[in-house]
Amino acid sequence: MKRIVVITGEAGAGKSSAIKHLEDLGFYCIENIPPDLIPEFIKLIERSSEIEKAALVIDIRNPKFRSSAPQMLRKLKNRYPLEIWYFTADKDSLLKRFKETRRPHPLQKYLPQENLEKLIEKEKEFYEGVKELSDKNIDTTNLTVHDLKRKVKELLKTGKLNLQVNFISFGFKYGVPLSADNVFDVRFLPNPHFVPELKEKTGRDREVLDYILKFEQTKKTFELIYNFVKFTLPLYEREGKSYITYAVGCTGGQHRSVAFAQLLAEKVAEEFPEYEVFVEHREQGIREKVEGQKAPTEKAFPENDR
Known part of the structure; x- marks a missing residue:
């Protein structure tokens, strides 16, 4: 034909x-x-x-x-x-x-x-x-x-486009990313910046992640954001979107937002292997593809804590 x-x-x-x-x-x-x-x-x-x-x-x-x-x-x-x-x-x-x-x-x-x-x-x-x-x-x-x-x-x-899903971490003090379709503010969570041994690290370091995950409000916030992402992704795909961008911001874009964007990207890549998933840490100048393998989010958020 x-x-x-x-x-x-x-x-x-x-x-x-x-x-x-x-x-x-x-x-x-x-x-x-x-x-x-x-x-x-x-x-x-x-x-x-x-x-x-x-x-x-x-x-x-x-x-x-x-x-x-x-x-x-x-x-x-x-x-x-x-x-x-x-x-x-x-x-x-x-x-x-x-x-x-x-x-x-x-x-x-x-x-x-x-x-x-x-x-x-x-x-x-x-x-x-x-x-x-x-x-x-x-x-x-x-x-x-x-x-x-x-x-x-x-x-x-x-006959269809594979949706590209982008997660961006950023600091509100430097402005909200113009490409963001959805913006989440996590500045209300405990800030590792005020812990001397964590100040110079980022949310990609295990010590920072462990500190953030000690708090129940962090786990609840992650669950709420992830459920929103999980709900909206198929709807965006149905609308014919080629890509969708979720941005997570904290004050300086070094700790909380970085940890959240990384964890969200890993979990989405695991649960939606049909999508292309990227994570970008704007203030560190890092952008990388996240493969759909077993995500560290399972360790960070065990089933009974979700």
Whole structure:
């Protein structure tokens, strides 16, 4: 059976990179095709004995697409066996990408009085109806070009994206991570910073972990946070998220937040082996993948203490 992928979504979200990866994987690709030509293009693919898979990009650059995108895509889906991939990223990431490349936003020539931030917001509003029709939503906010290539391969092979789960430890005194989807504050827990022999260590050291885990409120807090994470992960996956970030903060980002982020990452990697799990300790400049092996959290939190 022929495979036809329609790629759409926000400017700067990675559509051009995705189409290049698909071309490398043997897809016949066309970018910015006029909507009126799409039915003829699909018929050509269906008749061709040489082309088994094709991909095309259609987006807000085309005037007709801007005027009737949801209706157009719904009609195409009803008539042809195709799948729609929607590419998105958060506003801050899109702003940064446009500033780095110095490319004009495609809406700029139609709304010259608006600044870049407003153009991005207007485009996101425009795509709400399109997003609902898509088969896959691919959020590239935290993806490198190499990550995106792997995601495209993943999607073609399995039909779904493996969720990337990130845990970040940080210090509130240095600001909350902009990439965080959920933020947990553990500054109310006993602070190893005031124990002289622990002050220069971090939450990755066993002595600090042992100290933190002496307190019942620590165990209860960990249980509450982990249950929230465990509950929300499948829901985020169902919404088509490519990645999700949970941030844990304490005052300086050295002890309590580090221990919690590490333990949460290890436990999630153990319980959800289908996900890619990373832990990042921002104030130490550490980021690493956590493999789904037997997690130390079992030792730290024995069953009768949970």
